[in-house]
Amino acid sequence: MPAATTQSTKREAFGSRNVFILSAIGSAVGLGNIWRFPYVAYEGGGGAFLIPYLCALLTAGIPLLFFDYAIGHRFRGSSPLAFRRMHRAAEPLGWWQVLICVVIATYYAVIIAWAAMYTWFSAQITWGAGNENDFFFKDFLQMGDVSKGGVSMQFVPQVGFPLIAVWVVVIVIMGLGVKRGIGRANTVLMPLLTVMFVALVVQSLFLPGAVDGLNAFFTPNWEALADPAVWASAYGHIFFSLSVAFGIMVTYSSYLKRKTDLTGSGLVVAFANSGFEILAGIGVFAALGFMAQAQGTDVAHTATAGIGLAFVAFPTIVSNAAGGSIIGVLFFGALVFAGVTSLISVLEVVVAALQDKLGWGRVRTTLVVSIPIALISIAMFSTTTALAVLDTTDAFVNAFGIMAVALVAVIVVAWLLHRLPALRDHLNRRSSFKVGWFWMLLVGALAPIVLGYLFVSEVIAKVSEPYGGFPGWFLSIFGWGMVIALVVLAILLSLLPWSHRSHAKDDPDYDEFLVGESYAPDAETGTVRVSDAVAEGARS
Template identity: 85%
Template sequence: MAAATTLSQSPKREAFGSRNVFILSAIGSAVGLGNIWRFPYVAYEGGGGAFLIPYLCALLTAGIPLLFFDYAIGHRFRGSAPLAFRRMHRVAEPLGWWQVLISVVIALYYAVIIAWAAMYTWFSAQLSWGAGNEEAFFGGEFLQSEDVKDVGISTTFVPQVGIPLAVVWVVVIVIMAFGVKRGIGRANAVLMPLLTVMFAALVVQSLFLPGALDGLNAFFTPNWAALADPAVWASAYGHIFFSLSVAFGIMVTYASYLKRKTDLTGSGLVVAFANSGFEILAGIGVFAALGFMAQAQGVEVSGVATSGIGLAFVAFPTIVSQAAGGTIIGVLFFGALTFAGVTSLISVIEVIVAALQDKLGWRRVRTTLTVSIPLAIVSIALFSTTTALVVLDTTDAFVNAFGIMAVALVAVVVVAWVLHQLPRLQDHLNARSSFRVGILWRLLVAALAPIVLGYLFVTGLIEKISEPYGGYPVWFIGIFGWGMVIALVVFAVLLSVVPWSKHSHAKDDPDYDAFLADEHYEPNPETAAMHLGAQEKGAGA
């Protein structure tokens, strides 16, 4: 009886208000900057309309299976990434911390891109860059960029970047402090419909531009020969991994906030196809606008097609300058980028907050401030300087290729082949889902995923070793490239050996105990012993 009292007094794990709020939040995490500025160009370069074949194959054979994989781990083991993997088996805990540390790095630079987008929303209303001066304005007057080869790592503060970056962090910290239901859930319930409406309006506006049809022809016309190129298939799989937010720890964490009888696979299918639908919508809007830009400049669409930062902050401002109603296009485009970025950044920071909250047993506000304030300070100090752009470029390239890909590869191998957990996870999915998974799902996760991830990892490794990335100095790549990648692994192992607080959710979690009480599930012997020890201490007290 004393043990039951102890458990009942433990802080109950937060939860989403409903399955629909979870779905909105998961879509908000998946729909980010990459959907808008990366997918259209990847599809165009990968064969246009023909790219939809490898894209759909990647979605069905890797993206959705790994999304289910993350959902099953988070929901079954009821914890943040480190706690969920620890409850699976102690040796797996470093995988969770690896994902947390990747999220730390991504949060640092993702916030500054949101700040850029927010500023460009304001700039679009006034055409601040001046017609024909878009590229010079972005790198010069706005970012005041300097080459690390000339100045090293700059400490020169750029106020027009630093001030909005600080505002972004304040907004995100406030949302995070309100918690999962009142903060993250409500923010996504507002921002996702706004994002959808704004981007739909942008697409409609772009379709009426002169030359829009040329852009759509370039985007959709299939180049069937591209399907014979293994690099195109690798590109499709690589994009899907990043697009659906798998292997970040995000979906593991979000799934842990779901109620016990939530339809996991049904929710996953909605999230996956909604994300893909948004990507195709983005492709239509972006290439319709690029078609106008190509016609205005008297060149082929291939001459103006680009991706990433170049598309967002050079090509689109050019379109805004040249198009009738360009101001509206600019506000819609950059406003959509801002909202998409905020919903994704929230999910990234939640991975970190949830991990420390589980490890230390702290209250929500205390954990949020402990995590977010140092992140904000480092983010502002590092990415409000004149060398921020090259630091961002290098860090993003290495963390994506050797962080996310590597941890995804190791996770599926450890869970499937070392710990033999896939049958257990399959049972958990099927016990509460409308769409049942079977041996095909296990084969896709245990066999196909490691092969594809291994190929992507090795080819990326060869590419980075063959020549210095971006032509940057060796010392610079050593710090923000290879050094960052190695540090993530080292610190993940170190964090996993730090003892869990006696107040942590690992040792005393009534929500997880309810799962252990379900006769359908057999607890990990180590986890059961840990819980028994916590209960005995409570009874003794």
């Protein structure tokens, strides 16, 4: 081994497989599990939706989770480095994922800040009974009407100061590193999240009208299964729910030890995530059943998703339920914990990529990455226009960011680079649950078809009608313009040289994976170009 290798810094690692599993579950279990899945399931046929949901989980979610694990663990790097080690031309895919995570981090943090404030508000029912809608939009967010030209960058203190606090906490966790920061945070927060949410569900089940809510949630509408949109909705939700295809699981799996059971870990993460979603559906619809009874209407009129569910519907439940303050503290506290565990995973994609690219230490990289993102987050989402920017950015980065990069990645890896056999072999050498030709068929054929269908559908929907009724200039900046900028910046970042001190050049931990395999520095940049034998997955 070259002498320079001995000077390299050994790559960070999770303390154990269990810590990795907790961290991966923490990333997967986020805001969408709590406020999106219940409504998606209800709209998709109630109990009947579990059929397309399970099909999507087994044929797309879990296979793509294995796909990410194999890339990160086999090529032992952040998303850009892992794709580069696979093939030099694939590096922009990694940076595309990194930039998506930058965008998500900026607005994800503000939702955590909202939830933190509402945890406090719930203890005192600050909004006042019957005033939940106006309190959130007018009193709390002080929201302006963008569609009527109401763009204002006026600072909103009750949002800005909690957002600053969220970023301070997250930056401290990130600076402590993978084992002491991310690992320990998930070891504490995930059990707390589970206990709080189970307590919330139990309390919701004893509310008057809870049975009506559960009947609405679980009663199957079998006719919905004939609707292609329901199946597309199930697959779309699974892609986002498991945190696949935008660098998180590639990065997290790169911190695993050499002989970790990859597929076994993936199955635990996938089914734990789905279990939490179903639990969320039970708790949310039990509470909505109570709300419907209190308002003298049916569940269909109270069921909603996203921000409306969290910050309007649930405060209404808190205002009317006996022990409502406890329900509010448990619900919004769970949102805070779920949000933090997901945010640190999103931010880790960015920190790891820059740490690999530049060869810097953990603390320096964390500060250089996190502080600018935090400042952008505070500047953009502590203002009266924050909700409109958040809504537009989230819609476009999901449809034309995560979905698009997932589509391109599976096509490039499976059809252009022909790497699925090598990834299959790597999974099977280190896992109890073996994969074969069927896994390659799901990743290389079914996933591109489903992702392509979803992508084209989103393009047609957003081209045919301006999203959210927002003006064209607004969508050009925070929608289409952002989507194009991500791709351009990804290509530019891939052209920058790698530091001679980065893991791209000398990594003793990566060397362990390459016993009997050769690699050499690139003549132009001095970075590693994995040899054809390595790229094709010769056995280690």
